[in-house]
Amino acid sequence: MAAENLIVVFDFDKTIIDCDSDNWVVDELGATDLFNQLLPTMPWNSLMDMMMKELHSQGTTIEDIVDVLKRTPMHPQIVPAIQSAHSFGCDLKIVSDANLFFIETILEHLGIKHCFSEIHTNPSFVDEEGRLRILPHHDFHTSSHGCPLCPPNMCKGMVMEKMQTSIGEEGKKKMIYIGDGSGDFCPSLKLKEEDYLMPRKEFPLWELIRKNPRAIKGEIREWKDGEELQNILVQIIDKIISRDQQQNSTTNDCKLKSINNPLVVAVAGHDQFRPSSRLRISS
Numbered sequence: 001m002a003a004e005n006l007i008v009v010f011d012f013d014k015t016i017i018d019c020d021s022d023n024w025v026v027d028e029l030g031a032t033d034l035f036n037q038l039l040p041t042m043p044w045n046s047l048m049d050m051m052m053k054e055l056h057s058q059g060t061t062i063e064d065i066v067d068v069l070k071r072t073p074m075h076p077q078i079v080p081a082i083q084s085a086h087s088f089g090c091d092l093k094i095v096s097d098a099n100l101f102f103i104e105t106i107l108e109h110l111g112i113k114h115c116f117s118e119i120h121t122n123p124s125f126v127d128e129e130g131r132l133r134i135l136p137h138h139d140f141h142t143s144s145h146g147c148p149l150c151p152p153n154m155c156k157g158m159v160m161e162k163m164q165t166s167i168g169e170e171g172k173k174k175m176i177y178i179g180d181g182s183g184d185f186c187p188s189l190k191l192k193e194e195d196y197l198m199p200r201k202e203f204p205l206w207e208l209i210r211k212n213p214r215a216i217k218g219e220i221r222e223w224k225d226g227e228e229l230q231n232i233l234v235q236i237i238d239k240i241i242s243r244d245q246q247q248n249s250t251t252n253d254c255k256l257k258s259i260n261n262p263l264v265v266a267v268a269g270h271d272q273f274r275p276s277s278r279l280r281i282s283s
């Protein structure tokens with residue numbers, strides 16, 4: 001397996017960035033009190049849309065929001081971590097309960113948006129009045145997604161299942177899931193034995209796993225900050241690539257050892273005419 005068969009799924013808040021983007025924007029724009037006052041009355045995602053309306057009516061512009069997003073706290077090793085995984089050839093995706101406008105603005109500012117093949121999150125757009133609208137990823141007004149573990153607007157586990165279905169169509173692939181929050185528990189439950197889970201140490205996902213250690217099928221590698229995230233991610237990618245190179249060379253050794261068996265030689269010879277992804281690994 002080459003690195004292109006490795007899918008790395010990142011959560012965004014407190015994983016790629018070092019805070020919650022919704023809280024960051026609300027706090028920096030001075031709307032914390034209203035946010036806290038309204039939070040008990042409606043779902044988080046609906047409240048964010050409401051907060052954008054409120055801020056817009058008070059004169060906050062899209063440029064003000066972009067300026068705040070550009071100052072989002074980041075660990076200095078996160079961008080290099082993403083760039084190295086991308087340069088190894090891994091397929092990087094984001095699954096986040098933030099929103100597309102916040103995520104894309106930050107990734108563009110950091111110059112790493114091109115590193116990601118997919119972003120699954122709450123849709124958002126700037127309307128004709130210049131107000132940022134934030135919508136649910138799953139339209140819970142029409143129907144519930146039915147997952148008791150997740151907030152009404154998004155079940156990250158359902159997103160993972162869809163990814164796994166499309167992976168199934170493309171062939172054998174491994175996944176690494178990196179996250180911190182309780183919303184990352186549901187997608188973590190979908191990982192398979194050959195996959196990896198990277199929960200942020202002492203954050204809600206990590207606590208949930210500690211309470212349910214048998215719930216996770218994949219190998220668990222915890223991390224505490226951007227530096228550890230980078231080290232562990234590169235270690236896993238390295239391990240997978242070199243293990244597969246070893247398997248590839250063992251396969252070749254077997255072919256050589258069995259050279260006296262005409263049947264095996266015929267099969268091995270036939271194999272050489274087939275374009276094989278394994279051949280590309282050793283080059």
Ligand SMILES: [Mg+2]
Pocket residue numbers: 011012013014015179180181
């Ligand atoms: Mg998070």
Ligand SMILES: [Zn+2]
Pocket residue numbers: 147148149150154155156157158186187
């Ligand atoms: Zn769920």
